[in-house]
Amino acid sequence: MSGPAGGFRLCPSCGDPGIEFRDGKQWLCPACGFEYYHNVATAAGIIIDCSGQILFVERAREPRKGCLALPGGFVNPAERAEDAAVRECQEEIGWFPLQMKFLSSFPNVYEYNGISYNTCDFYFYAQYYVDPGDDVVPVPDETASVHYIRLQSIPMDRVAFPSLRRAIEAYRLLVGTP
Ligand SMILES: [Zn+2]
Incomplete structure (x- = not known):
């Protein structure tokens, strides 16, 4: 998923490669529910x-x-x-x-x-x-x-x-x- 350059390629919690970057600020892993807000x-x-x-x-x-x-x-x-x-x-x-x-x-x-x-x-x-x-x-x-x-x-x-x-x-x- 596209995100800040150098961002997560794998979920830092469960290691799943399906982690997504949303709305220019939110990392979300559909596999385990991990969320991280790359806030201002x-x-x-x-x-x-x-x-x-x-x-x-x-x-x-x-x-x-x-x-x-x-x-x-x-x-x-x-x-x-x-x-x-x-x-x-x-x-x-x-x-x-x-x-x-x-x-x-x-x-x-x-x-x-x-x-x-x-x-x-x-x-x-x-x-x-x-x-x-x-x-x-x-x-x-x-x-x-x-x-x-x-x-x-x-x-x-x-x-x-x-x-x-x-x-x-x-x-x-x-x-x-x-
Ligand atoms: Zn995960």
Whole structure:
């Protein structure tokens, strides 16, 4: 049955090859009744705006290695999206904003190790009048480097994910930048 690339070829419960993938999210084994929902995963990121310069991280890992992304990542079980965004900030750049606001959420597809994960990406924003300077330190393995890019000048073809491009557009509308 067709499913997420790299998905189950045999039922993980009974080993039957007749396992089916339905509605873009459900694995069902007619032989034993095994069900697994490949549900939408939640991710969170923060637009850190320093007087019109947006903090981007250059991704150190696949997917989209070398592309521009925000500090952010997947929400853990029992974690709030806000807390995940702050935790990921700390893990990737060694610093996090103390206050932020919700911007919007957008769907995305995250390809990792041969599996497609449908995600719902939550975007927050934090505004500063000065950049955090030396407090921001790219954490090796997570972040290749940190870049500050003017909101009007973001090279959209280097932005890692379609949901992030939509978030940038939403933020431009919010702050009135053409
Ligand atoms: Zn089965």
